[in-house]
Amino acid sequence: MKNITITVDVEEDCPPMLTSTRGMEEGLPKLLDLFKKEEISATFFVTGVMAEQYPDLIYRVPEEGHELGCHGYTHARFDRMDIAEARIALKQAGKVLRQFERELVSFRAPNLQFPKNYLKLLEEEGFLYDSSLAIYKPPFFQGKIESRIIRIPATVTSSFLRLRPDFFLPLLKRSKAPVVFVHPWEFVDMSNMPIRLDCRFNTGEKALENLKVLIRTLKAENCHFLTLQERANLEKYK
Ligand SMILES: [Zn+2]
Incomplete structure (x- = not known):
């Protein structure tokens, strides 16, 4: 592995199961501090609503050398909006x-759900890159799409x-240039919250420690931490 892209949604x-914002208040500052200390950059896909509510935190994103990306206005799913509603949300x-x-x-669309016929809306709004797909989640193989938007899953x-690093690191290293993602709320202890087990296990300090191990291990192997934009540029000029 030579490059990795860390993204933060x-x-x-844990929407839509909770509406609290402990992740914003406690998790996001910890993430920004960790990236600063480790001198790496990441891409933060932020909802419009969170940017309105926490402007001081969101200012830190570009100021500290990260890429600011869009995660919709609210966290509503685009595949449940008609095209007019989707256009308004993006605007x-x-x-x-x-x-x-x-x-x-x-x-990046909430829940990684973005209808491919809405890609033209991203073009209209000046976006170049979309990370709403996942290689582990259908429909990844969508066939050819007529769009200038570059899709990076x-x-x-x-x-x-949040599994053990000695388990996930070898698997991750099999990918040439993985795109991983985390959420601010994963760095707050959610173990007693009424949410799905996969959302709450090993949240809090354990998750932060895992991310630290990931960053330090890959840094020691001279891996580059690229924002989505940086990586798209590299792939374009190859
Ligand atoms: Zn999300």
């Missing part, structure tokens, strides 16, 4: 997020990184 705690999100970062070019689901 910034939203309420609203873009309007908020561009106050923090003019060059807003990367997008996620490699593993977020709970994967």
Whole structure:
């Protein structure tokens, strides 16, 4: 493995099961501090609503060398919106997020669900890259799509990184340039919350420790931590 892209989906705690924002208040600052200390950059896909509610935290994203991307306006699923609603959601999100970062070019849909006939909406709104697909989740093989949007799928689901590092690291290393993702709420202890087991196991300090191990191990192996945009640029000019 030479390159890795860490992405963070910034939203309420485990939506739609909870509406609290402990992840924003406790988890996101820890993540930003960890990335700063380790001197790596990541891509943060932020909902418009979280940016409106926590502007001071979201300012830190571009300021500390990360890429700010879009995760919709609310965390509503795009596959449950008609095209007019989807267009409005993207416009609203873009309007908020561009106050923090003019060059807003990367997008990931909530729940990794984005109808392919909506890709033209991303083009209209100035996006270049979409990470709403996952190689572990259908429909990954969608055939050829007539769109200028470059699609960069996620490699593993977020709970994967809460397993033991000596289990997930060898598997991750089989991928040439994995895209991993985490959520701020995973770095808050959710073990007693009424949410699915895969959402709550090993949340809190354990998750933070795992991410630290991942970063340090890969740094020691001279792996580069690229934002989605940086990596798309590299792939384009290969
Ligand atoms: Zn999300």
